[in-house]
Amino acid sequence: MTTAQHYPIGSPGQPWGAAEKSQWLTLQTRKRSYADDVLRRVDALRARFDVLEYGRIEYDGEVFPLLAIRSRAWRDELPCVLVTGGVHGYETSGVHGALEFVEQRAADYGGRVNLLVVPCVSPWAYERIHRWNAAAVDPNRSFRDNGGAPESAALIRLVAPLRERFLVHIDLHETTDTDETEFRPALAARDGKPFEPEGVPDGFYVVGDTEDPQPAFQQAIVAAVAKVTHIAPADAKSEIIGSPVVGHGIINYPLRELGLCAGVTQARYRTTTEVYPDSPRATPEQCNAAQVAAVRAAIDFALTH
Numbered sequence: 001m002t003t004a005q006h007y008p009i010g011s012p013g014q015p016w017g018a019a020e021k022s023q024w025l026t027l028q029t030r031k032r033s034y035a036d037d038v039l040r041r042v043d044a045l046r047a048r049f050d051v052l053e054y055g056r057i058e059y060d061g062e063v064f065p066l067l068a069i070r071s072r073a074w075r076d077e078l079p080c081v082l083v084t085g086g087v088h089g090y091e092t093s094g095v096h097g098a099l100e101f102v103e104q105r106a107a108d109y110g111g112r113v114n115l116l117v118v119p120c121v122s123p124w125a126y127e128r129i130h131r132w133n134a135a136a137v138d139p140n141r142s143f144r145d146n147g148g149a150p151e152s153a154a155l156i157r158l159v160a161p162l163r164e165r166f167l168v169h170i171d172l173h174e175t176t177d178t179d180e181t182e183f184r185p186a187l188a189a190r191d192g193k194p195f196e197p198e199g200v201p202d203g204f205y206v207v208g209d210t211e212d213p214q215p216a217f218q219q220a221i222v223a224a225v226a227k228v229t230h231i232a233p234a235d236a237k238s239e240i241i242g243s244p245v246v247g248h249g250i251i252n253y254p255l256r257e258l259g260l261c262a263g264v265t266q267a268r269y270r271t272t273t274e275v276y277p278d279s280p281r282a283t284p285e286q287c288n289a290a291q292v293a294a295v296r297a298a299i300d301f302a303l304t305h
Ligand SMILES: [Zn+2]
Pocket: 087, 088, 091, 140, 173, 174
């Protein structure tokens, strides 16, 4: 790699310090409104669901309330389902798909499961269309004790009392072209490592847990989403972003070892969705619908197995 190709902040081979992180921060601008896009939509759900503020994130005087939407008829004997979106704030269909699921489909599960839906775990990044929080930390590598992201710590505290009671946890994400052009180069620069391009898979895939992969569950989600949008093929090495493809549109990660959100509960069925919004064959509406289809398939599978 030549210097000219290096990320514009920091020096090749040198991890960022405070100066580089603050230089990065000055480049991040507010591009959309969490209040308009998320809080207002959650407010409209208060007539039918309980809404709980489970924490607040504050950066430089800006305050973001963290909201969770919960089944009103919560019954302790029912299994619990956790849906999370916006752990990566830029991954729009994760946020909007979670809200759309509650608005359009949550009622279908009344009396069958207790739903806990957190539509936007990382609101500062939602507004900046970024992957990291304001401290240049990735919340989705921070789901561990002292993980360093307040967004992740707040969610850990929210689910802790119910950790063993979840049957399903589905964490809604996207894989985007900007992963390869901006976010992965920024990560390499931040950590003082060379950037190795991986390519961007064209289509939807899921990430199961290496420790407990539940292939039939992952397959059921992929089959449901295939009716809405196309599924990512394996690359020439039979991989998707560097991981072996273990089934059509399925890879596994060691979720807890990596500090990923999908490992935050003891749910028997857990997964991460990866919608691809930059395909010429996928509209934003289709991406949201793919997330909704994934959530429904996950709950339906869990309830019948
Ligand atoms: Zn993500």
